[in-house]
Amino acid sequence: MTLADQASTPPAAAPAAPAPNAPAAFAAAPESLLATPVQVSQAEITQEIRDLHAEYDRREAAGEVLPATMWDFPPYRSSILRHPTKNPKLVDPETIELLSPAFGQRDVAAIESDLTLQHSGEPMGERITVRGRLLDSWGRPIANQLIEIWQANAAGRYIHQRDQHPAPLDPNFTGAGRTVTNDQGEYLFTTIKPGPYPWKNHTNAWRPAHIHFSVFGSAFTQRIVTQMYFPGDPLFALDPIYNTIRRQRDRDALISIYDHDLTVPEFSMGYRFDIVVDGPDATWFEPEEEH
Numbered sequence: 001m002t003l004a005d006q007a008s009t010p011p012a013a014a015p016a017a018p019a020p021n022a023p024a025a026f027a028a029a030p031e032s033l034l035a036t037p038v039q040v041s042q043a044e045i046t047q048e049i050r051d052l053h054a055e056y057d058r059r060e061a062a063g064e065v066l067p068a069t070m071w072d073f074p075p076y077r078s079s080i081l082r083h084p085t086k087n088p089k090l091v092d093p094e095t096i097e098l099l100s101p102a103f104g105q106r107d108v109a110a111i112e113s114d115l116t117l118q119h120s121g122e123p124m125g126e127r128i129t130v131r132g133r134l135l136d137s138w139g140r141p142i143a144n145q146l147i148e149i150w151q152a153n154a155a156g157r158y159i160h161q162r163d164q165h166p167a168p169l170d171p172n173f174t175g176a177g178r179t180v181t182n183d184q185g186e187y188l189f190t191t192i193k194p195g196p197y198p199w200k201n202h203t204n205a206w207r208p209a210h211i212h213f214s215v216f217g218s219a220f221t222q223r224i225v226t227q228m229y230f231p232g233d234p235l236f237a238l239d240p241i242y243n244t245i246r247r248q249r250d251r252d253a254l255i256s257i258y259d260h261d262l263t264v265p266e267f268s269m270g271y272r273f274d275i276v277v278d279g280p281d282a283t284w285f286e287p288e289e290e291h
Helices: 003-008 030-034 042-061 077-082 093-099 248-252
Strands: 127-135 146-151 176-180 186-192 210-215 224-229 269-272
Touching: 146 186, 176 186
Parallel strands: 127 269
Antiparallel strands: 127 186, 146 176, 146 210, 210 224
């Protein structure tokens, strides 16, 4: 542009002032700025969950036998990443036992069931006591079984290199513990109530607060894994993982019960969570190929 052109160019018009009573412009929600173009909203995921549950109810009412956990649950977008990428191979369990680690009562110290005593300082968050029983389908206690737990800290972050949640790590909380059931099949953990955390399944996806449980049988090849949730969590209806379990009664079995008799005065809140390993009342366990 020449000087003459500049001289003949009319000045740019000033921005028009908003008209009186005009609706205010809203900034984009932060969660939408973090989303990729292929991600769907929470409202769409929630509707997919409702539609699929209704379809499963209809199919079951028509006589179809469906599994307790629906694999390839479309709202669980990242489930495809958990599928096996190689053909499964049958192995001899007895051969594995010859090479696998073994443990005994003397290998698990009592202090390992208290996740608040693993460091020199007090961990942040709500201290809780979790007590329960390990039972078979007849309600009989299962004694001398190794139970391990792992969880996020009170801010919803795991000590794991792949956890990118920008919440603080707690230098006084590792988030893992173990114990062995007593003769009555009972276990007890002292820990910190974990926080919910985002997991990028869809726009603004958050997992309900939970603790992972691993239960070993008489051999390491008999391991089963489940999750314990907390009563009254508002994220239940929004979470695709929780809702891969199609029956409400099965989902309810994963929710611990607040038990005031388990609270420790001036110390911790109390939750009860029984685990049934088989039979019609069995606690839901994660499919083996996810581990």
